Amino acid sequence: MSDTRIDDLPVRDELRGKSPYGAPQLDVPVRLNTNENPYPLPEPLVERIAERVRQAARDLNRYPDRDAVQLRTELAGYLTRTGRHPLGTENVWAANGSNEVIQQLLQTFGGPGRTALGFEPSYSMHALIARGTGTGWLSGPRTEDFAIDVAAAERAIAGHRPDVVFITTPNNPTGNAVPAETVRALYDAAQAAKPSMVIVDEAYVEFSHGESLLPLLAGRPHLVISRTMSKAFGAAGLRLGYLAADPAVVDAVQLVRLPYHLSAITQATALAALEHTDTLLGYVEQLKAERDRLVGELRAIGYDVTESDANFVQFGRFPDAHEAWRKILDRGVLVRDNGVPGWLRVSAGTPEENDAFLDAVRELKKEQG
Numbered sequence: 001m002s003d004t005r006i007d008d009l010p011v012r013d014e015l016r017g018k019s020p021y022g023a024p025q026l027d028v029p030v031r032l033n034t035n036e037n038p039y040p041l042p043e044p045l046v047e048r049i050a051e052r053v054r055q056a057a058r059d060l061n062r063y064p065d066r067d068a069v070q071l072r073t074e075l076a077g078y079l080t081r082t083g084r085h086p087l088g089t090e091n092v093w094a095a096n097g098s099n100e101v102i103q104q105l106l107q108t109f110g111g112p113g114r115t116a117l118g119f120e121p122s123y124s125m126h127a128l129i130a131r132g133t134g135t136g137w138l139s140g141p142r143t144e145d146f147a148i149d150v151a152a153a154e155r156a157i158a159g160h161r162p163d164v165v166f167i168t169t170p171n172n173p174t175g176n177a178v179p180a181e182t183v184r185a186l187y188d189a190a191q192a193a194k195p196s197m198v199i200v201d202e203a204y205v206e207f208s209h210g211e212s213l214l215p216l217l218a219g220r221p222h223l224v225i226s227r228t229m230s231k232a233f234g235a236a237g238l239r240l241g242y243l244a245a246d247p248a249v250v251d252a253v254q255l256v257r258l259p260y261h262l263s264a265i266t267q268a269t270a271l272a273a274l275e276h277t278d279t280l281l282g283y284v285e286q287l288k289a290e291r292d293r294l295v296g297e298l299r300a301i302g303y304d305v306t307e308s309d310a311n312f313v314q315f316g317r318f319p320d321a322h323e324a325w326r327k328i329l330d331r332g333v334l335v336r337d338n339g340v341p342g343w344l345r346v347s348a349g350t351p352e353e354n355d356a357f358l359d360a361v362r363e364l365k366k367e368q369g
């Protein structure tokens with residue numbers, strides 16, 4: 001064992017005293033804390049992945065397709081089919097999870113001397129990736145019910161003139177979607193102020209009651225929409241995120257991407273998953289129904305619930321959210337305390353997992369009143 005601690009090393013000043021991001025990975029019967037898809041991949045898809053990976057393995061002495069052309073073409077096809085907006089290979093870029101997509105975007109458009117603005121509470125990795133890339137972070141406001149107040153947001157953008165604006169829709173951890181008019185207004189404000197890049201993080205959009213914002217890409221070269229296969233495709237372990245944008249944005253991120261960042265195994269696995277899109281989107285429909293059931297039952301029990309367009313639900317209000325988190329955990333169910341005062345977040349699981357969660361919070365309500 002070493003006596004050296006992180007802060008004994010000459011780490012960058014902004015990393016001193018910080019902890020790595022991550023939800024507790026606890027071994028409990030029901031884990032509903034990381035917005036994963038609870039359904040394992042269907043067996044025919046597992047077989048297809050094995051087949052494609054076997055083929056790819058024969059060429060592992062070579063570097064993979066650096067530009068992941070086939071994968072980007074298939075992703076563009078998926079977006080075109082589901083997003084009411086035609087996109088080609090040149091509009092799409094892929095990386096190891098949308099976290100890496102966002103990191104590449106901040107390496108390209110943020111960095112030292114530049115700033116990014118997000119509306120909090122939101123996905124906390126945006127701020128952490130900003131820190132990791134030396135980008136200054138600005139926290140913009142949300143209303144009491146976690147919506148983005150357009151006038152206040154426009155003032156924040158005009159006042160700070162950020163280089164990058166993040167809009168997460170549906171938002172994590174609150175679950176609510178951002179209307180297209182808001183995104184249009186904030187894009188215009190960001191162009192008037194700088195002009196800056198606007199990144200719409202649509203990690204959960206397949207679970208939404210509404211439609212993707214992909215059609216907004218038309219005529220907006222500074223707009224980027226980031227997506228992932230971690231949620232709707234049930235493939236969090238695959239690590240595949242992607243973006244859709246003007247081809248110039250795709251060219252720009254190539255200035256910072258590591259050569260051959262996307263392994264041949266990742267590309268082969270993602271291509272196999274895309275062949276099974278329809279089956280996987282069938283699970284999404286089941287999860288949406290379970291999400292709606294969670295919202296209804298939580299309200300019936302007497303909790304406040306934020307409107308959800310995602311595969312998770314924010315519920316409260318607790319005088320002490322962390323204590324409530326612990327009491328739910330004592331009943332064998334792991335949910336997430338995102339540090340939003342008074343609120344917790346639960347991911348939609350299988351019907352059985354959701355029943356176990358609902359039993360736990362019903363008991364908690366009886367205990368706490």
Ligand code: PMP
Nearest residue numbers: 097098099123172203228230241
């Ligand atoms: N964006 C949002 C809003 C998320 O909640 C997450 C995952 N929790 C991600 C991006 C990152 O997903 P991944 O890197 O697995 O694609």
